[in-house]
Amino acid sequence: MTPTSQHEPDFDLIVIGGGAVGENIADYATRGGARVALVESDLVGGECSYWACMPSKALLRSGHAVRAAWRVGGARAAITGELDADAVLSRRTSFTSGWDDSGQADWVDSAGITLLRGHARLSGRGRVQVGTDTLTAHAVALATGSVPVLPPIAGLAEAAPWGTREATSADTVPPRLIVIGGGVAGCELAFAWASLGSHVTLLARGGLVEREESFAGERVAAGLTGEGVDVRTGTTTSRVDRAADGTVTARLDSGEEITADEVLVATGRRPALDDVGLETAGVGEDFTVEDSMLVTGTDWLYAVGDVNGRAPLTHQGKYQARAAGAAIAARLRGAPAADEPWGAHVATADHTAVPRVIFTDPEVAAVGLTAAEARERGLRVRAVDVDLGQVAGASLHADDYTGQARLVVDEDRRVVVGATFVGQDVAELVHAATIAIVGEVGLDRLWHAVPAYPTMSEIWLRLLETYAHP
Ligand SMILES: Cc1cc2nc3c(=O)[nH]c(=O)nc-3n(C[C@H](O)[C@H](O)[C@H](O)COP(=O)(O)OP(=O)(O)OC[C@H]3O[C@@H](n4cnc5c(N)ncnc54)[C@H](O)[C@@H]3O)c2cc1C
Numbered sequence: 001m002t003p004t005s006q007h008e009p010d011f012d013l014i015v016i017g018g019g020a021v022g023e024n025i026a027d028y029a030t031r032g033g034a035r036v037a038l039v040e041s042d043l044v045g046g047e048c049s050y051w052a053c054m055p056s057k058a059l060l061r062s063g064h065a066v067r068a069a070w071r072v073g074g075a076r077a078a079i080t081g082e083l084d085a086d087a088v089l090s091r092r093t094s095f096t097s098g099w100d101d102s103g104q105a106d107w108v109d110s111a112g113i114t115l116l117r118g119h120a121r122l123s124g125r126g127r128v129q130v131g132t133d134t135l136t137a138h139a140v141a142l143a144t145g146s147v148p149v150l151p152p153i154a155g156l157a158e159a160a161p162w163g164t165r166e167a168t169s170a171d172t173v174p175p176r177l178i179v180i181g182g183g184v185a186g187c188e189l190a191f192a193w194a195s196l197g198s199h200v201t202l203l204a205r206g207g208l209v210e211r212e213e214s215f216a217g218e219r220v221a222a223g224l225t226g227e228g229v230d231v232r233t234g235t236t237t238s239r240v241d242r243a244a245d246g247t248v249t250a251r252l253d254s255g256e257e258i259t260a261d262e263v264l265v266a267t268g269r270r271p272a273l274d275d276v277g278l279e280t281a282g283v284g285e286d287f288t289v290e291d292s293m294l295v296t297g298t299d300w301l302y303a304v305g306d307v308n309g310r311a312p313l314t315h316q317g318k319y320q321a322r323a324a325g326a327a328i329a330a331r332l333r334g335a336p337a338a339d340e341p342w343g344a345h346v347a348t349a350d351h352t353a354v355p356r357v358i359f360t361d362p363e364v365a366a367v368g369l370t371a372a373e374a375r376e377r378g379l380r381v382r383a384v385d386v387d388l389g390q391v392a393g394a395s396l397h398a399d400d401y402t403g404q405a406r407l408v409v410d411e412d413r414r415v416v417v418g419a420t421f422v423g424q425d426v427a428e429l430v431h432a433a434t435i436a437i438v439g440e441v442g443l444d445r446l447w448h449a450v451p452a453y454p455t456m457s458e459i460w461l462r463l464l465e466t467y468a469h470p
């Protein structure tokens with residue numbers, strides 16, 4: 001990537017894709033002194049701002065607030081009406097700025113980044129085509145995100161189902177909704193629309209949120225059922241049809257048919273690599289990246305965020321972007337990259353310390369490895385489980401609070417390698433666990449991290465006590 005060409009290229013760095021990740025690479029590289037162009041074909045800000053994290057969490061939040069009050073004696077009496085679905089939808093819209101990206105485009109401009117609108121395509125080393133223009137750069141970063149996968153269910157494509165974009169931007173509540181997919185998006189959106197008054201049927205071919213500890217999926221299923229969702233696990237959908245009156249019918253392998261007003265498909269995503277010209281860079285779609293996000297086998301092409309498939313979450317993509325943006329700027333200056341593990345220019349935490357929060361009720365907040373994953377990696381681990389409801393802070397938080405916490409402890413190093421909390425409002429508990437894992441804080445030292453009384457963080461004390469006295 002050394003700037004050796006005879007003609008100075010148009011930019012030091014061209015970033016393809018202006019989602020949260022692309023914006024961050026561009027920003028960090030610009031701060032490091034690079035001349036950067038950011039190319040976006042749709043809305044600057046990408047999926048997270050307009051059709052994913054922000055609108056989905058806004059759809060969920062109002063229902064969580066009402067249930068939280070309902071669970072506290074005294075506060076319950078103050079709830080005298082129903083959730084106002086129209087107001088929830090309009091609050092959701094405010095979080096997307098009405099799907100208007102001018103605020104984010106202004107920020108790009110103010111950060112000194114050149115914003116180009118249009119579809120970008122690689123056309124060889126350091127060359128990017130945008131419309132009829134071909135631009136050159138020392139380095140190119142792909143931050144094109146991911147696209148939904150439509151499963152091969154007969155009739156499904158013709159039935160024009162909702163994807164997550166439609167489910168996060170709809171402005172009316174379908175009276176009946178079928179959700180296909182029991183992963184994170186399926187569970188969150190089933191919960192959101194049920195809380196807004198839709199009668200939701202969730203069709204999962206296995207269990208729910210199966211990448212997490214199994215108790216997480218079981219508790220999420222109970223939460224969904226409590227919200228009125230008809231949860232069908234271990235179910236295969238063999239056919240979907242939309243009738244002339246607009247209703248949709250899903251036929252299950254059992255022969256049962258379920259009819260609804262809309263069907264949402266949330267069955268996973270794949271890297272967005274269609275028509276990006278990867279072949280012109282001599283790279284296959286099964287590429288891998290180094291920890292600085294440099295595509296293996298190249299010295300100028302980076303792939304950051306959902307597109308590299310490492311940890312498809314906004315916070316993790318932005319973390320990769322900070323590392324990659326700074327690494328690119330350093331390399332352009334001819335400075336050595338800090339690419340040793342945990343250095344400033346690498347995303348080491350992707351391998352061992354990715355935090356995940358599922359914003360259903362109960363919430364699931366987890367980081368690092370599940371017990372099963374740790375064992376698959378050959379670690380000798382012990383799982384320590386504690387009932388979250390035992391903690392004084394939790395019982396104050398909500399009457400009859402129920403929840404569960406698990407630490408996964410590496411018995412050889414006596415450090416935490418995984419943690420999972422399931423219960424109302426546990427999202428904020430996970431960062432302490434992330435710090436313990438990243439910092440490799442020994443269990444003996446963790447005893448000195450005293451949780452304030454009476455907070456839910458006292459769960460840490462119970463977990464350490466249970467570890468010491470199983
Ligand atoms: C329903 C849902 C809810 C989610 N909730 C959360 C959450 O709560 N927390 C969380 O951490 N993560 C969440 N995620 C995941 C999160 O949305 C993604 O991890 C994140 O958006 C990835 O950012 P990105 O910048 O890599 O990709 P994207 O946000 O997809 O941005 C990529 C951008 O590139 C543009 N682009 C693509 N190809 C080209 C091209 N050839 N030329 C020019 N531009 C191009 C696209 O238009 C897009 O704007 C959720 C995902 C979904 C589907």
Ligand SMILES: NC(=O)c1ccc[n+]([C@@H]2O[C@H](COP(=O)([O-])OP(=O)(O)OC[C@H]3O[C@@H](n4cnc5c(N)ncnc54)[C@H](O)[C@@H]3O)[C@@H](O)[C@H]2O)c1
Pocket residue numbers: 151152180181182183184185186188203204205206209210237266267268269311312313356357358359
């Ligand atoms: N709170 C959050 O952080 C959050 C929320 C939503 C999405 N996301 C991100 O977005 C990504 C995509 O979410 P997702 O839920 O679509 O993916 P996912 O991979 O979490 O879940 C996909 C689900 O679909 C199921 N599935 C696949 N094919 C199927 C079929 N033919 N029939 C029935 N079920 C089928 C899978 O078994 C799995 O349960 C996630 O990986 C996550 O990174 C994050």
